Amino acid sequence: MQTFSHVVELAAGGAGQPSEDDVLAALAPRFTLGAPGRPRTVRRTWLDTFDWRLHRAGLTLEYLTGPRPAELVLSTAAGDLVSQPAGRLAWPALAEDLPPGPVTAVIAPLAGIRALLAAARATSAVQDLRVLNADTKTVAWIRADRTTVDHPAAAQLPARLQVTAVRGYQLQAQRIGEVLAAAAGLNGHPGRPLDAALAAAGQRPEAYSNKISVQLGPGMAARGALQAVLLQLLDTLEANVPGTIRDIDTEFLHDLRVSVRRTRSVLKLAGDALPASLTARFRAEFKWLGDLTTPTRDLDVYLLNYDEMAGALVSGTPAELEPFHAHLARRRGIEQRSLTRGLRSARFSRLAREWRGALTGLTVPRAGERAADLATRRLRGAHRRVLRQGGAISADSPAEQLHDLRKRCKELRYLLEIFASLFDPQAYQRALKDLKGLQDCLGEFQDRQVQQEELREFAGQMMGDRDVPATALLAMGELAGGLGRAQRRARDEFAERFGEFASPASDRRFQELTSSAGTSGGRTGTTGGSARRSANGRAGDAGE
Numbered sequence: 001m002q003t004f005s006h007v008v009e010l011a012a013g014g015a016g017q018p019s020e021d022d023v024l025a026a027l028a029p030r031f032t033l034g035a036p037g038r039p040r041t042v043r044r045t046w047l048d049t050f051d052w053r054l055h056r057a058g059l060t061l062e063y064l065t066g067p068r069p070a071e072l073v074l075s076t077a078a079g080d081l082v083s084q085p086a087g088r089l090a091w092p093a094l095a096e097d098l099p100p101g102p103v104t105a106v107i108a109p110l111a112g113i114r115a116l117l118a119a120a121r122a123t124s125a126v127q128d129l130r131v132l133n134a135d136t137k138t139v140a141w142i143r144a145d146r147t148t149v150d151h152p153a154a155a156q157l158p159a160r161l162q163v164t165a166v167r168g169y170q171l172q173a174q175r176i177g178e179v180l181a182a183a184a185g186l187n188g189h190p191g192r193p194l195d196a197a198l199a200a201a202g203q204r205p206e207a208y209s210n211k212i213s214v215q216l217g218p219g220m221a222a223r224g225a226l227q228a229v230l231l232q233l234l235d236t237l238e239a240n241v242p243g244t245i246r247d248i249d250t251e252f253l254h255d256l257r258v259s260v261r262r263t264r265s266v267l268k269l270a271g272d273a274l275p276a277s278l279t280a281r282f283r284a285e286f287k288w289l290g291d292l293t294t295p296t297r298d299l300d301v302y303l304l305n306y307d308e309m310a311g312a313l314v315s316g317t318p319a320e321l322e323p324f325h326a327h328l329a330r331r332r333g334i335e336q337r338s339l340t341r342g343l344r345s346a347r348f349s350r351l352a353r354e355w356r357g358a359l360t361g362l363t364v365p366r367a368g369e370r371a372a373d374l375a376t377r378r379l380r381g382a383h384r385r386v387l388r389q390g391g392a393i394s395a396d397s398p399a400e401q402l403h404d405l406r407k408r409c410k411e412l413r414y415l416l417e418i419f420a421s422l423f424d425p426q427a428y429q430r431a432l433k434d435l436k437g438l439q440d441c442l443g444e445f446q447d448r449q450v451q452q453e454e455l456r457e458f459a460g461q462m463m464g465d466r467d468v469p470a471t472a473l474l475a476m477g478e479l480a481g482g483l484g485r486a487q488r489r490a491r492d493e494f495a496e497r498f499g500e501f502a503s504p505a506s507d508r509r510f511q512e513l514t515s516s517a518g519t520s521g522g523r524t525g526t527t528g529g530s531a532r533r534s535a536n537g538r539a540g541d542a543g544e
Helices: 020-027 102-111 170-182 193-200 222-246 250-269 276-304 306-311 318-343 346-360 371-391 399-418 425-465 470-501 504-515
Strands: 005-010 040-048 059-065 071-076 081-085 115-132 138-151 160-165
Touching (some): 040 193, 059 102, 081 102, 160 170, 222 250, 222 318, 222 346, 250 276, 250 399, 306 318, 318 346, 318 425, 318 470, 371 399, 399 425, 425 504
Antiparallel strands (some): 005 160, 040 059, 040 115, 059 071, 071 081, 115 138, 138 160
């Protein structure tokens, strides 16, 4: 249930641990304390996703175990609490695997398909104090908490006093919190314990993002700008390797692949801004890495969307499709093991090591093309290629022309993301919106075609591996028919979507974007969007 909660933390360098005398001195004469509860030891695990989805939403999730039944406690920056019984749980875990309750109901939509991880662990000495009013009625409880962090580094956190109201005494409990906050040496606006635990280890929350957040200056040398972007992409790639190997959740592999695709695009589109020897040396290796990750990600997408596909059947039933699900799971296990071997291989270690060495050792000339000039030149060239190829597509054009256009759109999208910090934020968002509409249409067209081909391949594998019920093959045939209809709808929509992208208004917005490079001070945040594809699409990105 949700309750009023007010937290008071001893100020840094304050009076030390809170005692019963401290509390009495602050609360008298209006309130008194009943006999203190028996001290107990509570083990805390602070939880969040790898990309800090709960923290970004202003929430802190704790898993508490000790002499009392285990529980999950969710707190907000305002001090509101929601808790639920938890039982014995192990981390990492998906929110969908947690027991039902009010905490799960809040965090499940936020965490989505990302697993909850142990961000920090600690041990607390906890004692509860009963607060009485003048009528000797219990109006609130004060919990004194002295916490020692065990992971990610040993540290002692400031003692905390948490005031929780008894039902019907919200105003009195709020007054108690205000009295404590005003007392000498007490701070009524503490930070989150999780933040303090991480700070003790030299870490900070929300440090990870899959977005390109390098702040480029318009006067930077073009090579220096690309060097900074590529180094951050390498950092992101390497950050996702352990989670991909452990198979914690599917987004580790997704973010790893996005970093690889962006890196490959920079190597392809940088031109003479990077040494030809460097691009020639590493382009083939990053293609190998992209190919290595494709099979597992393709199967992830099928499994993530399996319930939706099964629920869309009309002639078949989800039960009849179950052999297909079992086949996907088996194939996924095989491909994940192959992926793990590749990421643990000497070839991958050498690639990561030598790529970082090549980037950090890159000589940046003092004279030469500026980042803003390179961004403008490359973006305008990529934009012209999209307009030229898209304008040549007619109703009779083969599918391959639409696939090629999709590649050109992706190159334009990656360039926008790489150089986003150089542009006016509003102009960037408008240009990105125009491009996204066309990309979505082309992606739907190609993804559905590839999925139809893969379904036929899966059916052949299932027939070759073992006896498969005819009903399962019929249900898969129905899925293929639905994919074919979706592909035709996307093909029918193409002319309209491309017309919108090629319109004078859209062209004017793009020219405004490129003209803003180096003149508006750029963006101060992240790139405001990623190459993340919806789980409804295919992650294989054919023809990369």
